[in-house]
Amino acid sequence: MSRILLVDDDKELCELLQEFLELEGFDVDLCHDGQSALRKGLNTAYDVIVLDVMMPKLNGFDTLRELRGESNTPVLMMTARGDEIDRIVGFEMGADDYLPKPCSPRELVARLKAIIRRVGLDKSTDNEPPLADHLIIGDLELFTTAHRVIRDGTPIELTHTEFSLLLVLMQQLGNLVSKEELMRKALNRKLGPFDRSIDMHLSNLRRKLGPYPNGNTRIKTVRGMGYLLLKPEDTP
Template sequence: MPTMLIIDDDSELCELLEAYLTPEGFKVTFRQDGEKGMQQALSGKHDIVILDIMLPKSNGFEILSHIRRHSAIPVIMLTARGDEVDRIVGLEMGADDYLPKPFNPRELVARVRAVLRRVNREKKLEVQNPPPSIEIGDITLNRATRIAFKCGEPMPLTSVEFDLLGILMEQAGRVVMKEKLVKSVLDRDYSPFDRSIDVHISNLRKKIGHVTGAHERIKTIRSTGYLYVAT
């Protein structure tokens, strides 16, 4: 049974989600205090965290930042509807996904299951048959250890960024459609209004460097997808 931690000060929402999610096969714990929720998230007792941005004392961004310094546990942010800035900032700080309020509990379940499927696939790859490293120029990606290196130095990539880099490097020199990236990495259908994958690509570019020599590493193919330049 997957264990979920909800950090949200809305007690009515927490109780509603617990009532809905328990029959769906989740063991739910909720914390309305941000500090206590942060400590609980780092306890190792949960599979995924649902984190609201608007919290008293510590806001969701501060909590996410602290979690990411110590743990790779999947985090889905809850944001105010229409506040695109909050969503982008959350993704840039390492959130795996976001969901605007108010939301349908069914969509939350779908997002959670998609993130957990991806995490479980990663664990199986590590245990069963770790593929070899991929090396292009000064970037090396080791799927066995799930660590990427630039000039021999490890890069602090999130799980989503690592998977994106892996797909793009495997297909170096060829355009990878946005639809494929969203389905493979976020495990959901692509929507032209969802900018999540674009934000993850932007974060990845910052970490690996925009250019190598005279070439742009990851080219945007307008309205289509992205291309990792084979050098």
């Protein structure tokens, strides 16, 4: 049973979502402010934390910032405002996914299950062939089992989503990977017509990795088509 921490100051909404999620097989804990969420999130092993943006005592962004200082637990952000700037800020701070409010409980369940599959917590759905445990491209090393990325000997802190995207790109070195394929393989869901989450995650990944030591671009964007991880000797 996957354990979820649901954080929202709307107690009635929390109870309704808790009831629905528990019917879907989740074990759900509730919090109604950021400070309580931070304490629970850092002291309890959750599979996913669902975090509202507008909360008392500590808002969702500040809670996420504090969580990311000590934890890589996947976080799904929710906000009633739905502004693009909220999505960008959330992704830049390490959120794994984003869902505007009001949302369908069924969509929330689908997003949670996709995140859990993505981070390898649901072993029963793993029918893929085993992956190479250690991938090396230039100064970049990726360890699938340990979920670690090292650049020139220095560990790079990536979210689960960023790690999944990088893994797909490294497996397809030098080949264009469409947004649809990245969404399916890395986020376990279909690409929506107005979904820019892949672009935001790739922007953060590119910033964290930087260029190759020779100055060449590491990740190239092909407008309207997708992304590819270039070989160190390639020029964009």
